[in-house]
Amino acid sequence: MRKGIQMSKGVCAPLGFIAGGHTCGIKPSGEPDLAVLLATEGPATVAGVFTRNRFAAPSVRYNRAIVGRGQARAIVTNSGIANAATGQPGFDNTMELARLTGERFQIPPDQVLVCSTGIIGVQLPMEKLATGVAAISVGREGGRAAAGAIMTTDAGPKLGQHTLAVGGGQVTIGAMCKGAGMIHPNMATMLAYMTTDAAIGRDVLQQLTTEIAEETFNAVSIDGDSSTNDSLLVLSSGASGIELAPGHPDWPKFRSAFRDLAWEMAESIVAGGEGVNQVFVVQVNGASSQEQARLIARTITTSMLVKTAVRGADPNFGRILCAAGYSGAEFDPERMDLHLGEVQTMRKGLPIDFDPEQASAVLARPRSTITLDLHSGVFGARAVGCDLSAEYVAFNSEYTT
Secondary structure: OEEEOOOOOHHHOOOOEEEEEEOOOOOOOOOOOEEEEEEOOOOEEEEEEEOOOOOOOHHHHHHHHHHHHOEEOEEEEEEEEOOOOOHHHHHHHHHHHHHHHHHHHOOOHHHEEEEEEEEOOOOOOHHHHHHHHHHOOOEOOOHHHHHHHOOOOOOOOEEEEEEEEEOOEEEEEEEEEEOOOOOOOOOOOOEEEEEEOOEOOHHHHHHHHHHHHHHOHHHEOOOOOOOOOOEEEEEEOOOOOOEOOEOEOOHHHHHHHHHHHHHHHHHHHHHOOOOOOOEEEEEEEEEOOHHHHHHHHHHHHHOHHHHHHHHOOOOOHHHHHHHHHHOOOOOOHHHOEEEEOOEEEEEOOEEOOOOHHHHHHHHOOOEEEEEEEOOOOOEEEEEEEEOOOHHHHHHHHHOOO
8 A cells, every 4th residue: 555645646646536726815825725626537426524513604504415416526615714604695605606616617516515614704705716716727736736725724735645456456545634723523624525536336435434534533633623614525536447335355445545544634634733732642442332432532632631731741640530531431440551652650540650751751742642441342442632732822812713
């Protein structure tokens, strides 16, 4: 399996996709703010998972209908303005952006997915977007430009790809995403697009997307806020000619590669978040169910006391125990083991002697791991969180969302 982040073509790596980015003038910085991803082999099979925020943006409501029909030709994304809390004019603008994109690329507008990200409560500047859609260039080398154009406060573009041998040939999975703040399970200020040239049926692709979202994108948290525009969209072009579904001997390999790429994207969102200096992974093992393991892992990543302990490299494992205890999960505290990286701090629910300086050095790493073993079953889960820094507080006291 070949992987790539730095030199990746992202969503353009699989056969049957082209993309590009452009500057419309939405962002005061003058940075790119319009991206288009286009399926070149006709309608692609589409699946999606969206925010559960009751203030879901018009684009989310619009896209749900397209995903429900199972086919799409393009995704157009603007960054800088979220087009959320904008009423009927906001919905009309979403439909107009789809129409403009469809007209530009000669595809049905009801097969154009629309995504927006940025400041809430502001209407889209449709004249600027119309000019941008007319001028944007797309191609097989446009994946990085598209990834850059969907960013808001991200530190840099996030894209990747995996290629694997299956069924006597090869298939490729590509991805790009954005997200830097308001990141929390159930998807938050996160846009993620994944593409593949494997031929996958609509129902299978939707089930895969839902499952992988739960295992990856819904397992990351920066600040505990859930946004209005979050979307994970997956397109299958079928251009490789290789059909995949559960029961195919290579399906487990494909699913694993799909999950691994989604996890890379999800973790990159946290690592590139606003004011993030340290990322920590919480791994829970030996739970009675996967749901219980997820509940504990995600609760720990959102604990303010754990986040500040990581920031200060303070091996105060009592904060971790406290978060696990109030998570609502069922487990026996007297069975639990706890490790900070390679340093064990608890065995069977009791503290043991350990070197606090060594444990502090673990938490001071750019990426550390906290492992809890509940010894109550065979299920596990992981979640990703980050430190709480003064930079994050300063940035969000000045930045309008």
